[in-house]
Amino acid sequence: MSAASSDENLNSFGEKVPAEPAPAAVSSAEARPAGAAHEIEELEPEEIDLEPSAEPPALPEAVAGAAEEDRPTEPHLPPPDAVPQKRLAAAPPPPSSRMPPRSERNFASVARVVLSGSGEVLDSRGAGPDDFAARVAYAARLAELIGRAIRSGAPRALELRGKGTHTSVNWQGDGNVSASLELVQSPKIR
Amino acid sequence: MKALDALGSLRDIEGVYGSFVVDAVGGITLRDLPAVIDNSALREAGPRIARLWGAFPDDDPPEYVLLEFSSHQVFIRKFDAGSLCVFVAPTVNRQALKMAASFVARWLDAELPAISVQIEPSPVSEPAPPGAQPPAAFTSKKTTYLYRGQRYEG
Numbered sequence: 001m002s003a004a005s006s007d008e009n010l011n012s013f014g015e016k017v018p019a020e021p022a023p024a025a026v027s028s029a030e031a032r033p034a035g036a037a038h039e040i041e042e043l044e045p046e047e048i049d050l051e052p053s054a055e056p057p058a059l060p061e062a063v064a065g066a067a068e069e070d071r072p073t074e075p076h077l078p079p080p081d082a083v084p085q086k087r088l089a090a091a092p093p094p095p096s097s098r099m100p101p102r103s104e105r106n107f108a109s110v111a112r113v114v115l116s117g118s119g120e121v122l123d124s125r126g127a128g129p130d131d132f133a134a135r136v137a138y139a140a141r142l143a144e145l146i147g148r149a150i151r152s153g154a155p156r157a158l159e160l161r162g163k164g165t166h167t168s169v170n171w172q173g174d175g176n177v178s179a180s181l182e183l184v185q186s187p188k189i190r
Numbered sequence: 191m192k193a194l195d196a197l198g199s200l201r202d203i204e205g206v207y208g209s210f211v212v213d214a215v216g217g218i219t220l221r222d223l224p225a226v227i228d229n230s231a232l233r234e235a236g237p238r239i240a241r242l243w244g245a246f247p248d249d250d251p252p253e254y255v256l257l258e259f260s261s262h263q264v265f266i267r268k269f270d271a272g273s274l275c276v277f278v279a280p281t282v283n284r285q286a287l288k289m290a291a292s293f294v295a296r297w298l299d300a301e302l303p304a305i306s307v308q309i310e311p312s313p314v315s316e317p318a319p320p321g322a323q324p325p326a327a328f329t330s331k332k333t334t335y336l337y338r339g340q341r342y343e344g
Contacts, residue, residue: 139242149232165250
């Protein structure tokens with residue numbers, strides 16, 4: 001086997017195969033096709049003009065045509081882009097955008113009353129205050145009796161939650177009872 | 191599930207001291223409360239609890255009432271045949287409590303008509319002084335269970 005010439009090699013089956021010529025050491029530029037090397041030479045950075053030119057580069061014909069269409073036909077009018085931006089900046093936000101966040105919109109107060117300890121209406125606002133005051137006075141009295149029965153003392157607050165309303169009753173330090181009726185708006189799941 | 195097991199499930203919520211159930215006219219039906227709360231107090235409170243629902247507007251079905259006292263709160267959940275009343279700490283997780291009470295109320299709606307529970311007089315039955323504060327009323331671990339005429343303590 002040592003008699004094999006230097007330009008012949010043995011493959012895995014023991015057969016003689018001609019030796020491939022050793023690759024010559026060439027530069028990367030020389031290894032590329034001639035056309036590719038030419039393209040690289042065209043994109044050499046020192047040949048790109050990075051200085052800002054006095055005049056903008058010429059636009060393609062289609063783009064230039066669109067810009068020409070946007071240009072106002074009456075020279076005394078401002079360009080079309082400036083008008084809507086100015087209006088948007090100066091106009092107040094629409095009412096819907098001034099709504100409070102969703103979490104604060106769950107309740108909408110519709111009635112509010114303040115009752116004295118004897119049931120006299122000291123202050124009332126909103127719709128149907130008389131009926132609401134009567135219901136508050138009744139619930140507050142029952143709550144006081146329940147607290148007394150179970151030896152829990154005087155109640156501090158009372159909540160009555162219905163499907164569509166939420167009533168909050170608070171006993172104040174001066175003996176008065178304040179209450180508010182709110183409509184419950186179920187949050188929508190998106 | 192037994193009735194007292196249903197009420198006991200409310201104690202899974204941290205801050206629940208105990209609960210009791212009154213029927214539509216305020217009669218005591220079930221209780222799972224510390225012995226310091228005697229049945230005479232519940233009998234006195236029961237009819238008032240049942241009448242609380244009358245304070246709601248006619249066109250608004252009631253869901254619950256929350257009574258806040260200085261040391262605790264009473265959460266009252268309405269169901270078809272009565273009211274479920276839960277004594278809770280002020281720091282209770284109210285959302286979890288509402289959900290747990292909903293489950294129990296649903297169970298009571300389905301099962302309570304078939305349950306005949308006779309509440310016996312509790313061992314503590316002195317009359318309640320008006321305006322008296324409960325001294326550590328709900329910190330006791332001892333619970334009196336009354337079910338089908340039998341009283342259990344634990």
